[in-house]
Amino acid sequence: MRNLRFGFFENSGLPVESRILIFYSFETEDRLARSGILHYLIPERRFVGPRHTADLTSAALEFLNASGRLPAWDGDAGAGAAAPSTPARRPPAET
Numbered sequence: 541m542r543n544l545r546f547g548f549f550e551n552s553g554l555p556v557e558s559r560i561l562i563f564y565s566f567e568t569e570d571r572l573a574r575s576g577i578l579h580y581l582i583p584e585r586r587f588v589g590p591r592h593t594a595d596l597t598s599a600a601l602e603f604l605n606a607s608g609r610l611p612a613w614d615g616d617a618g619a620g621a622a623a624p625s626t627p628a629r630r631p632p633a634e635t
Contacts, residue, residue, distance in 0.1 A: 541566040541595060546603040549577060558582055560609055562600055580604060582611065 549561035560582065565575035578600050579589045587597050604610050 541599075542569070543567045544596075544599055546600060548607075548609075560604065562603070564596065564600065566596075 544566040545564065547563045549563055558581065560580040562578045562580065563575070564578060565573065567573055576592075578587055578592065578597070580587050580600075587600070
């Protein structure tokens with residue numbers, strides 16, 4: 541992937557507490573343009589939808605962490621620390 545770029549899709553009509561939509565675009569090694577939208581579910585702490593490469597989802601997770609858009613869960617090493625292609629652990633229930 542070359543020239544990888546991310547951006548947020550704002551005002552999608554979906555509750556911002558539950559989902560983040562991210563545009564991505566890049567160029568393949570064969571100079572083919574690729575773009576799409578990644579859906580990140582905040583409560584589940586994972587990407588959903590069509591499968592994407594681990595490189596793309598890892599880079600998108602780094603983008604989310606750097607943007608400050610992910611909430612920090614108590615006891616975590618960092619927000620969004622779970623692998624993007626697997627379900628993450630949920631935050632502890634409040635007592």
